[in-house]
Amino acid sequence: MSKGHATAWAQLPVSLNQLCLATVLRCGQSFRWKASGPDEWSCGFSDRIISLRQSPTHLHYRATFPSPPPKSAKDDTAEIVKDYFNLSIDLAALYEKWSLADPNFKKKAGEFKGVRMLRQDPWECLIGFICSSNNNISRIGQMVDKLCATYGTPLGTITHTSTNPLSPSSPSSENKTPPTEVAYYSFPTIEALTTPDVEETLKKLGFGYRAKYIYKTACMVHKDRPKGFLNTLRDEKDYKEAHAELIQFMGVGPKVADCVCLMSLDKMGAVPVDTHVWQIATRDYKFGKGKHRSLTPVVYEAVGDLFRELWGDAAGWAHSVLFTADLRTFSDRLENTKTTTTTTVKSKTKVKVEVKEEEEDEKIKLEDVKVEEVEGEEVKTIEKRVRKRGANGEVKAEVVVKTEEVTERRTRRRRG
DNA sequence: CAGGTC
DNA sequence: CCTGG
Numbered sequence: 199m200s201k202g203h204a205t206a207w208a209q210l211p212v213s214l215n216q217l218c219l220a221t222v223l224r225c226g227q228s229f230r231w232k233a234s235g236p237d238e239w240s241c242g243f244s245d246r247i248i249s250l251r252q253s254p255t256h257l258h259y260r261a262t263f264p265s266p267p268p269k270s271a272k273d274d275t276a277e278i279v280k281d282y283f284n285l286s287i288d289l290a291a292l293y294e295k296w297s298l299a300d301p302n303f304k305k306k307a308g309e310f311k312g313v314r315m316l317r318q319d320p321w322e323c324l325i326g327f328i329c330s331s332n333n334n335i336s337r338i339g340q341m342v343d344k345l346c347a348t349y350g351t352p353l354g355t356i357t358h359t360s361t362n363p364l365s366p367s368s369p370s371s372e373n374k375t376p377p378t379e380v381a382y383y384s385f386p387t388i389e390a391l392t393t394p395d396v397e398e399t400l401k402k403l404g405f406g407y408r409a410k411y412i413y414k415t416a417c418m419v420h421k422d423r424p425k426g427f428l429n430t431l432r433d434e435k436d437y438k439e440a441h442a443e444l445i446q447f448m449g450v451g452p453k454v455a456d457c458v459c460l461m462s463l464d465k466m467g468a469v470p471v472d473t474h475v476w477q478i479a480t481r482d483y484k485f486g487k488g489k490h491r492s493l494t495p496v497v498y499e500a501v502g503d504l505f506r507e508l509w510g511d512a513a514g515w516a517h518s519v520l521f522t523a524d525l526r527t528f529s530d531r532l533e534n535t536k537t538t539t540t541t542t543v544k545s546k547t548k549v550k551v552e553v554k555e556e557e558e559d560e561k562i563k564l565e566d567v568k569v570e571e572v573e574g575e576e577v578k579t580i581e582k583r584v585r586k587r588g589a590n591g592e593v594k595a596e597v598v599v600k601t602e603e604v605t606e607r608r609t610r611r612r613r614g
Numbered sequence: 615c616a617g618g619t620c
Numbered sequence: 621c622c623t624g625g
Binding site for chain 2 (some may be wrong): 407454
């Protein structure tokens, strides 16, 4: 592992309305970008590490190659960056359009400018989102890191400097983290994930049941599809066709397929409906008016259709803005928005008295509790029996008190 | 429970 | 169903 050969910093004119680096690289489109310094981000590409910084007017970039580039070679990093960030698309114009069509979008968009879709490599995107199923964002990142370190190509190291925001500008600061050399890797090729050891290795690395999905999908793409198949889904197939092709792969359902369509195949109308988007649809757009309990395939498509009708052809891009606003990581950004966990307990004493005059030998049940789950709330029916007994232990009278206790636990974000 | 899928 | 924050 050698320390790399870095090119000089160069820049592209990009405003913050067109791209907000810190948001886009952390909102769960790619799981591979690392903070390599204060306001600096780096990621391994196929043959180089690309590092980025941003000023209000420019996107700064540079590449670090594992070996000195040939003298004749021209640096095409600018082209890679333009392509990766979809910079030919005017995001500010789209924001205006969406804001005009949707008051809720307009309200949230102010704090989340420059949220655009990346144009990722389809293969990398596919595997990344197979990892994402039923999983949390921090672990997805760890898994993808392991995947690259194990089956990717080493690209050398770069120096990470303190990313501690508390570190003061004074040089005598004590809480300064020392610089470290961090290794970068390319994303594994399709073929690299078809070797027989892959499933077992990934299981040992903690991929769980996704180990098999990744191995099987790699084999399917490599052996049962023509060369460059995934990339042909960009131009040769429309959204619906591409989606149908993607769900053929093991571990790829409608949600993952939509992620790949939207984030790597130029299908701007693809709307991945996950738990967040489901929340947004029901909470902010009153989708289904609380009539749907679960995200069935029919409901899944209906939610996508709702947003496509509302926002138009690039609904997937618009969805990403609201999705990001809904993420925990960024929730503090919405002013006057407090995250409160409220536990409401409503108790209703329903039934009361039953008097019995009967004899019983059985043990006295003092309390019967039945718990019933109802969408985000618990309903407990507490049945208490109090018995009066005579001198011989016989039951003289019995009082039954039924109490219905409704417990709601909800985490809400509120304005004002 | 977590950005679902078999 | 795998796994860990």
